[in-house]
Amino acid sequence: MITTVAMRTISRCHTSLVLMASLLLSACTTAPVKTVPNVPEQKVQPVQEVDVLSVLIARQDRIYRVAAPLMVKNAPLCRSLARPLLGFTAKNRHSYPAELAPAVESALKLDDRLRVMQVLEGSGAMRAGIRPGDILQSVQDQPLPRGPQAENEAARLLLPLLKNTNDIPIQVLRGDRPIRLTIPLTAACAFSMEIGHAPQVNAYADGRRIMITSGMLDFLGSDEELAVILAREIAHNVLQHANSQQMTATIASMIDALLPLKPDTAALAGRGGLRPMSAKADQEADRLAMYLLARAGYDPAATERTMEKITRAYPVSQTNIYTALHPWTPERRQSIQAALNEIRQKQASKSPLLP
Secondary structure: OHHHOOOOEEEEEOEEOOOEOOOOOOOEEEEEOOOOOOOOOOOOOHHHHHHHHHHHHHHHHHHHHHHHHHHHOOHHHHHHHEEEEOOEEEEOHHHOOHHHHHHHHHHHOOOOOOEEEEEOOOOHHHHHOOOOOOEEEEEOOEEOOOOOOHHHHHHHHHHHHOOOOOEEEEEEEEOOEEEEEEEEOEEEEOOEEEEEOOOOOOEEEOOOEEEEEHHHHHHOOOHHHHHHHHHHHHHHHHOOHHHHOOOHHHHHHHHHHHOOOOOOHHHHOOOOOOOOOOHHHHHHHHHHHHHHHHHOOOOOOHHHHHHHHHHHHOOOOOOOOHHHHOOOOHHHHHHHHHHHHHHHHHHHOOOOOOO
């Protein structure tokens, strides 16, 4: 189990969905913690490291797969929060907690070079032929950095290069063969996706990031259910609800607290300082989320089913649970049903799916 891993650093690993101008890769940094002297270190067994890494990667892959159409198909609805993206993620051995380094090097074969891990479905990177396993060598003939800060340095390198262009030349190493590709940039909703390492069934959106807890990922049995929660959090960000509810800093602190593999559980006490979203904001997010779902090819009717499922398992009376922050009410159900009828009519008449 992740919570049994002996942590000697506080590891904060972003699981951002796609490469973008302002955030190239899934950034991961470690902040050292003072250790007690003369206490022998307990080494994590390799099998534990591999298990933890396997669970982490499986959760990341699931979020990327489910979120991809929501991000790519909804750039018009994300308004000013859409950006041109390259359409893949890349990591090196420094992208994971130091405690998992042996498993990362043996299982993933990662070194100091940036390697493509996921390619966004429907992106320019997929159309250009980028593949998982490709090692990034250069962008516009400028060598890409290596080492512990490779992701942040690559982001700074890319920022000016992605301006005022529709595509960008990249060289990758595939096996022993260098390959030059031209990647069309993909307009998509530019939010980073984070995994919160906590058993509580919850999700958060601070205006630029979206976090789904491991408890929520485990609870949601189907990808369609996960798509509903992701769409709702995207909608909250697009509608700037964290800001309008004056909770941006509090939500951001909660996300930061749950990024380490072994988070500070004090952040989970009660609601963690968070207030329930207003009824108006939740209804607005429901409606926009249903359009996001429909445009991405998901069934918007799953919104009501998913909320009913969470509410049955976790009543509003429980603290620090999704329903405590987003109470399920008859008014929300009625609003969702009205939005569903509206979307079905537009689909039947082949009208644009715009809220």
